[in-house]
Amino acid sequence: MSKIPDIRFIINPTSGTKSKVDVAARIKLHLNHQKYSHEIVYTAYAGHAPDLAREAAEQGCSIVVAVGGDGTVNEVARGLLNTDTAMAILPKGSGNGLARHLLVPMDLEGALRVLNEGHISSIDSGSINGHPFVTTAGIGFDAYISSVFAGNKKRGLQSYVELVLKEVRTYKHLPVKASINGSVLDTDCYVMAFANAAQYGNNAYIAPEADIQDGLLDVCLVRRLDLIKALNLSYSMLTNQLAHSDSAEYFKTKHVQVETEEPMMYHADGEYMGKTATFDVHIQPLSLKVVTPQISQR
Numbered sequence: 001m002s003k004i005p006d007i008r009f010i011i012n013p014t015s016g017t018k019s020k021v022d023v024a025a026r027i028k029l030h031l032n033h034q035k036y037s038h039e040i041v042y043t044a045y046a047g048h049a050p051d052l053a054r055e056a057a058e059q060g061c062s063i064v065v066a067v068g069g070d071g072t073v074n075e076v077a078r079g080l081l082n083t084d085t086a087m088a089i090l091p092k093g094s095g096n097g098l099a100r101h102l103l104v105p106m107d108l109e110g111a112l113r114v115l116n117e118g119h120i121s122s123i124d125s126g127s128i129n130g131h132p133f134v135t136t137a138g139i140g141f142d143a144y145i146s147s148v149f150a151g152n153k154k155r156g157l158q159s160y161v162e163l164v165l166k167e168v169r170t171y172k173h174l175p176v177k178a179s180i181n182g183s184v185l186d187t188d189c190y191v192m193a194f195a196n197a198a199q200y201g202n203n204a205y206i207a208p209e210a211d212i213q214d215g216l217l218d219v220c221l222v223r224r225l226d227l228i229k230a231l232n233l234s235y236s237m238l239t240n241q242l243a244h245s246d247s248a249e250y251f252k253t254k255h256v257q258v259e260t261e262e263p264m265m266y267h268a269d270g271e272y273m274g275k276t277a278t279f280d281v282h283i284q285p286l287s288l289k290v291v292t293p294q295i296s297q298r
């Protein structure tokens with residue numbers, strides 16, 4: 001019987017802005033082959049990675065590496081939650097929110113160096129209506145942007161900001177009822193973000209204080225927004241000052257329930273999930289092992 005490799009690399013061949021880079025060649029060159037045996041598999045379709053990751057965990061692989069952006073990271077994480085198999089990341093997306101939060105280098109050689117060091121810790125994950133996320137989930141404008149961005153050929157921060165500034169002119173806040181820490185908040189909602197990690201990706205910080213190991217979600221509520229406030233908010237996010245902006249309010253909690261008058265869009269890790277009028281959002285403390293240089297303490 002063939003030996004189970006220590007590491008399974010799961011490569012999303014469609015992800016990212018660096019798709020021309022020969023990842024397999026870099027792995028051959030920079031992975032510590034004395035320390036680890038490995039295999040490389042490629043996703044064949046969207047939604048394939050959770051099965052590939054789960055199968056590796058069931059076979060007893062020590063580490064599964066997500067090679068892609070936050071969509072791939074989300075899928076690999078889903079297959080590894082509450083197992084002994086750790087997830088590592090070779091960032092290849094345009095945002096790379098979890099990799100950035102965990103201080104994984106953005107270049108493949110640096111990220112492989114972290115993998116070679118093999119330091120493992122545990123982080124929280126979240127779930128929104130039963131769907132797991134590792135960086136952020138949200139309802140309202142950020143979910144709407146995810147839905148538009150999904151059909152957008154252009155990636156990267158600049159096209160993202162252009163899209164936000166175009167769409168903010170017409171998107172309207174909606175009334176919601178949110179139960180947080182025993183209180184009910186009856187409010188307008190432009191965005192309600194549920195942050196496990198501090199950023200959306202691209203160093204756009206939605207929840208600067210988020211600690212990925214504290215067993216809590218940082219809920220960021222933006223009640224209303226116009227073009228001027230949106231410009232301010234984007235600037236505050238990119239300079240990591242949103243905690244001091246008067247456009248955003250924060251709550252730390254383990255669980256949030258939200259009811260909306262009309263169905264609202266939602267996303268998990270930037271993937272558009274559809275529309276509904278009730279949301280149940282939980283934290284799952286220390287449910288995912290990750291390979292990391294160190295966990296950032298924010």
Ligand SMILES: Nc1ncnc2c1ncn2[C@@H]1O[C@H](COP(=O)(O)OP(=O)(O)OP(=O)(O)O)[C@@H](O)[C@H]1O
Pocket residue numbers: 012013014015016017043044045046047048068069070071072073075092093094095096155156201270271
């Ligand atoms: N072989 C495949 N063919 C088509 N889609 C795939 C395949 N493998 C994975 N996917 C899908 O690709 C989507 C995008 O992946 P990912 O987020 O990793 O890359 P990205 O969109 O380029 O990165 P970013 O989100 O940072 O811009 C995921 O939702 C995933 O389901």
